[in-house]
Amino acid sequence: MILIVCGVSGTGKSTIGNMLAEKLSLPFYDADDFHPQSNVQKMQNGTPLNDEDRQPWLETLSDKLASWENEGGAVLACSALKAAYRDTLASKCTSNIEWIILHGSKALLTERLGARKGHFFEPRLLDSQLSTLELPNDAVVVDIQPPPEDIVQSIVARLHTF
Template sequence: MIVIVCGVSGTGKSTIGKMLADALALPFYDADDFHPEANVQKMQSGKPLNDEDRQPWLLDLATQLANWERKEGAVLACSALKAAYRETLAAKCASPIEWIILHGSKALLTERLGSRKDHFFEPKLLESQLNTLELPDDVSVVDIQPPPEDIVQSIVARLTNS
């Protein structure tokens, strides 16, 4: 099983993804770890990535996902803000991906980003991500207001009952 935990920065993708991976006994990966250095530098300088910046990264992740699918599966934390990005990510997998999109208010996200330490994402880029986000009708959109344990429990229940 491949599960991708998506959303803008500050939604808790890595926290929820790690906890979900533990609950499902799957390895966890963070898409941020696969960004080329040029992307990291661009974001650190406060400039949003464009589709051209993202494309090689997404293609690399699609290959990784197919490899992980052939092994034991995985949980990946990845922004995957646009439908086109999600299509690219899924392109090389044989089975459907389980998409979980974490979503919350701008105020809560801003608060969370303000308290982060040692992360390359520049908080002023949140507006750009929110403007880019395309919420689909056909996947689980999960509110980030509850405690992480409750969020993970509800996701596991949904995944194991489908």
């Protein structure tokens, strides 16, 4: 079973993904750890990534997802903002992926990004991500306002695979 926790930066993908993985006894991975250095550098400089920048990263993640699926599953935190990105991510998996979209107001996201320390994402890129976001019809969409424990509980209750 593969679960991908998606959303723009600041939604809590890593926090929620980690907690969800622990609850489901699955390994957790963060897609940010697989970005090539050139992508990290662009984001640190405040330059939004384009589709050409993302494609090799998405293909690497697609290979990883297929491998993790064969090993029994995993939870991945990944922005996966566009349908085309999600298609690439899912392209090598043989079973359905559970897509979980974390969604919140721009004000809350801005507040969270301003408080975050030690992350390469430049907060001024939030507008670019929000304009890129394409919400899927078949995902579990979850509001990020409640405490993380409540968000995880809500996700588990709404998963299609359980």
